[in-house]
Amino acid sequence: MKRLLGMLAVFCLTFSATASAESEYNWIEGGVSVDLGTVASIELDPEFIFLDAEDTKQMSLDYGDPVSGFEVGSIFPMDDNQTWAVFFDYEETGHIKDDEKEKINAKALLKSYKDGAEEVNKERQPGDRYYVTGWDIEPFYDEKTNNLTWSLLLEDENKETFLNYNTRILTREGNISVILVTDPNNREIDKQILDEKILSMLNVKDGNKYSDFDKSTDKEAGFGLSTLILGGAGLAVAKKAGLLAVILAFGKKFGILIIAGVAAIWSFLRKKKKNTSDPVEPAGE
Numbered sequence: 001m002k003r004l005l006g007m008l009a010v011f012c013l014t015f016s017a018t019a020s021a022e023s024e025y026n027w028i029e030g031g032v033s034v035d036l037g038t039v040a041s042i043e044l045d046p047e048f049i050f051l052d053a054e055d056t057k058q059m060s061l062d063y064g065d066p067v068s069g070f071e072v073g074s075i076f077p078m079d080d081n082q083t084w085a086v087f088f089d090y091e092e093t094g095h096i097k098d099d100e101k102e103k104i105n106a107k108a109l110l111k112s113y114k115d116g117a118e119e120v121n122k123e124r125q126p127g128d129r130y131y132v133t134g135w136d137i138e139p140f141y142d143e144k145t146n147n148l149t150w151s152l153l154l155e156d157e158n159k160e161t162f163l164n165y166n167t168r169i170l171t172r173e174g175n176i177s178v179i180l181v182t183d184p185n186n187r188e189i190d191k192q193i194l195d196e197k198i199l200s201m202l203n204v205k206d207g208n209k210y211s212d213f214d215k216s217t218d219k220e221a222g223f224g225l226s227t228l229i230l231g232g233a234g235l236a237v238a239k240k241a242g243l244l245a246v247i248l249a250f251g252k253k254f255g256i257l258i259i260a261g262v263a264a265i266w267s268f269l270r271k272k273k274k275n276t277s278d279p280v281e282p283a284g285e
Contacts, residue, residue, distance in 0.1 A: 025055045030078075037072035037090045039171055039208040043201040048075050056087065070177075075198060084190040085181045086198055092174040094221035095213045096228060098141060106138040109229055113152060130156050136163050136184070139229050146170040146210040147199075148225055153184070165191055168228055171204055172212045173219065175228065178202075 028034055030046040037053065044050050051059060056074040057067040070089040077084065113132045121129040132154055139150035148168040155161045165180040165187060178199065182190040206212075 025051055025059065027051065034073065036088050036176065036202070038205075039090055039174070040072075040169075040176055040202055040204045042075075042198065042203070044075070045197045045201070047078050048197075049078055050075055072176075077193075082190075082193075084186065084193070086194060087177075087179045087181070089177040090171075090174060091177070093223075094219040095173055096170050096175060096221045097224050098143070098146065098170065100225040101141040101143060104139045104141065104226055104229075106135060109139065109226060110135060112230055117154075127157060130154050133161070136187070137165070139225070141225060148228060150229060151187070163187065165194070167194075167199065169202070169204065170210045172208050172210060174221075176202075176204070 028044065028050040030044040030048045030050070032044055033041050034044050034050050034052070035041050051074045053071045053073060056071045059074070060067050060071070068089060070091045071087070072090045073088045075086045075088075110132070117130060117132045121131070132152055134153050136151035136153045137149065139148065141148050146169060148170070149166065151163055151165045153161060153163055161184050163182065163184060165182060167178040167180075169176040169178065178194075180190060180194045204210075
């Protein structure tokens with residue numbers, strides 16, 4: 001399944017020449033409502049800027065990253081002192097049952113990720129390998145919001161630690177993937193921004209809410225919360241191939257994003273914002 005190949009951009013460790021080729025992105029300034037595909041919208045904070053699905057895909061391509069086809073948007077801060085980013089995907093997997101909410105086996109899931117990383121590292125060149133070292137936050141499910149959350153700690157061969165903070169919002173016939181790209185030192189303050197200024201302002205549209213599921217007409221995903229953490233429907237492919245791990249091979253959706261790549265992006269964005277010939281324009285202009 002294509003979604004196995006991604007959700008969040010694995011930006012290159014090197015700030016590539018293609019990234020500096022300066023694609024023109026259609027930035028939307030905050031203070032307006034923006035759509036996340038057809039199933040949700042978000043009231044964009046005035047301090048943030050937004051890229052829609054197509055521009056989010058283009059940015060990924062500019063950084064040498066494959067796109068998943070499920071991108072619905074991305075948010076960045078205007079403040080140059082903040083270097084977080086939030087990426088959104090939506091996948092119509094079918095309705096995902098949450099009956100595992102009381103029995104998510106964090107230990108077994110972590111072992112699958114570690115085994116996966118080790119398998120993938122066999123195919124990677126020295127300098128490109130990474131390792132799963134543990135949970136930053138063990139998976140947990142909020143029944144009131146139908147949000148599934150977890151965060152993995154990873155490190156590269158230089159022992160530099162990085163992480164992505166993952167949230168999956170269950171909907172009537174799928175899930176919205178929300179990935180906060182940050183680092184361990186800033187995770188708490190950035191998570192607060194995510195909770196208070198992004199997730200709290202995200203609205204799943206009527207007819208698409210988890211509670212709108214109609215068993216008589218809607219399809220079901222055929223998997224639950226644990227499988228979603230390990231890659232959703234793509235997990236069946238991984239098992240068949242004998243590699244639970246292949247999940248980590250392509251990175252995007254599974255929290256594998258090199259922090260050095262984030263620094264490169266923000267170097268680029270700062271340059272763009274400071275270029276008076278290429279200002280960030282308010283929506284509608």
